[in-house]
Amino acid sequence: MVAPPELPRRVRVGAGLTLLSGVVGLGVSAWLVRLKFGADYLCDASGCTGGDDGPSCAEALSSAWSELLGLPLGVWSIGHVLTTMMLAAALLRGRGPLAEVAPRGLLGLGAFGITVSAVLGTYAFTQFTHMCPFCMALYATLTLAFVGAWLIHGPSDQSAGGQRIRGTFWAAMIWVLTTGGLAVGYQIAARRASCPPPPPNPPPVTLAATVDAPRSAVMLFVDPTCPLCRRELHYLQQSLPRLHAHGAELWVYMFPRASCDERFLPSHEFVDTEGRPQAHGEARGNNACLGALAALCAEQLAPGRGLEALAALFDLQDTEAPRFTIEKVERALGEVTETLGPGGKLRTCVDGEAAAATLAAQQRYLLSWVKARGGRVSVPQAFVVPIVDETLHLDDAMPTTSAGKILKLIETPGSK
Template sequence: MTEPTIATPSELAPRVRAGAWLTLASGLAGLFVSAWLVRLKFGADHLCDASGCPGGDDGPACAEALASGWSQVLGLPLAIWSIGHVFTTMWLAVAVLRRRGPLAEVAARGLLGLGVFGFAVSLALGVHAFTSFAHMCPLCVGLYATYTVALVGALLVRGAAPTCPEGHAKVGAVRAALVWALTTGGLALAYQLAARSVTCPPPPPDPPPVTLAATVDDPRLAVMLFVDPTCPLCRRELHFLQQSLPRLRAHGAELWVYMFPRAVCDERYLPSHEFVDGDGKPQTHGDARSNNACLAALAALCVERLAPGRGLDGLAALFDLQDTEAPRFTTDKVERALGDVADVLGPGGRLRTCIDGEDAAATLAAQQRYLLAWVKARGGRVGVPQAFVVPIEAGELRLGEAMPATSAGKILKLVEAPAAE
């Protein structure tokens, strides 16, 4: 039986050749971006590295995308499914250029179907990111662009199908499906095996004193959450966790919130030369510096000190100041916002005295230093929100068994997992 052919090389339309090569080029770019996103997601979920992709002075621009529930499907990073999709389109593009074999019979139609599907998914994800995130992830935007180019290539290739013996189209479809299944399945298996074989670097001992907490009787787990008052994702995740406190308490989990403004707050307690990662690079953030994140963090600590039991409510009120004009946090704005939480926190001098006091500054520096030590141990950069679910046995934290999480959804999964029972 002879193999079907599209045409001789001289008869292959320039439009078809251009479309196939365009699909291949976009596929190579898509493979690179998808692989990098898998790496970032793996680090965030399994290596205690929530640094995300760097965004210059504005900090990690992909942290929200990596922490989103939309970043994975069936427990696997969305980027793994993307690699399977992109690799299959590249394989079909090669079949178009080769112009023979059963795969060539379905290549044009397969490229068009995959192109439309990829573009539709990219459009949905892009709209969600634009309407939900404070920053668009540049890697994600790049991936959306590659899918758009792949659709253009598929439209150019449209109609380039050979005349082949009956049954070859079915064989070609099966081969295309097999390429996708082997690629995606192999990557999924490798990812799961890698996830089981790695552990976070052990955290430093002696965590700082808990200032903001939602406690339970006889706790079995502690959720240690580090947030920056200028971080929009921190605001969203803390709000979700506060709404989920009944679920946490039902599983014996306490919520401990630590402040980590990404700025040097007091040189006396944490000098700027220590506010660096393992490579000596500063861990500061442009928004944190320009919007007085240190002031907000100190105010959050003082809420609990001056109005015991209202610390988390005070932090939520401070997060709401993210909706105000820059600078987000000023003394007057903070006092007005916290005055609605408790009368004692409004104008009158007590809050200002606490913020300017040495105790609050020392407490904040201790909390910042703790996460910095964790970051230096893993060799990454600071990313917030960052959380660790830590077992408690006989009243003692089992820090060596700490499980990292970068989103409220992941925290709840760890808390409610059978292994946590």
């Protein structure tokens, strides 16, 4: 058997760089699939690093761009990266049909990977408040894979056409089998997954868009200082005709990520199962508790205007910090209805025990979900709950973090 020719040093370096970046890319892609699966099907938002105001994966995982054909981008990424690694390994080995097509195949896959990374990275940078560190790591590995492919590429060889056809076929089969197998496994796991049982007796509904003879309820928890909450609620409010057409009610609960009143929810209870505080620096610094209390009081003082008032309060996110002060709140709500303008009623309600107790009950309810699953609080958090014979079937609650997924669950009963 004739030994394969010695590869140029540039080619060996490029193939090695592609393999190394592929190993890292596989790990990052697998972790992103785990994060997406946990957020969508297990009510688990844990696993993404970042401090109070640092990187976060919540926006990336709930974005419509996080899926393609119902599968997380991480699934597609694993197929792409594994195919790239197999081509690079075949090139280093120096024989076989895959080695014949490796230079051109790696360059094509590398160009595709860096293009997708540029598109998704630009979208994330322009649309998200916080960048996802794992997404950025994946973009970096795909960029390195392209650099490796560029080092490998050279003039086209004169290998037999049959070898090239077989090599292309096997490369395509690697991608199809990897991606297809992962897709089937993901869908099977999604159908079998379930959240921990929810606590009984949800808090009284304060902010709601109701329908006659409801068939389901969307329980949505939001923080007034959360930009993603603002965007998702806005989309849901615009989609109310679609919700109502399928017999779905929208119930909005307030969950400021801060301990608001020690009398009703002491700070030492505002923790997860491991005792980690569930507070958020942005929520504390911008008086999220005041914004939440104002939303609850708006509905109390002007029944039926609560969701409209909450939308006006969310607009205070565009103001200077702190986002919520009593003066700002009074001005914002005064534009909704004169009943809520300056005059003492709103301040009296915000400072009263009734509103504080209601807010604490809503916070405690979501905290109980968090403690049951052993994760951390992430907002927005929603649960689509069936209603049968006017009874809320909490055991069949389906979790989600995005308005798009809510509409999918509403319009396709039983889907996940």
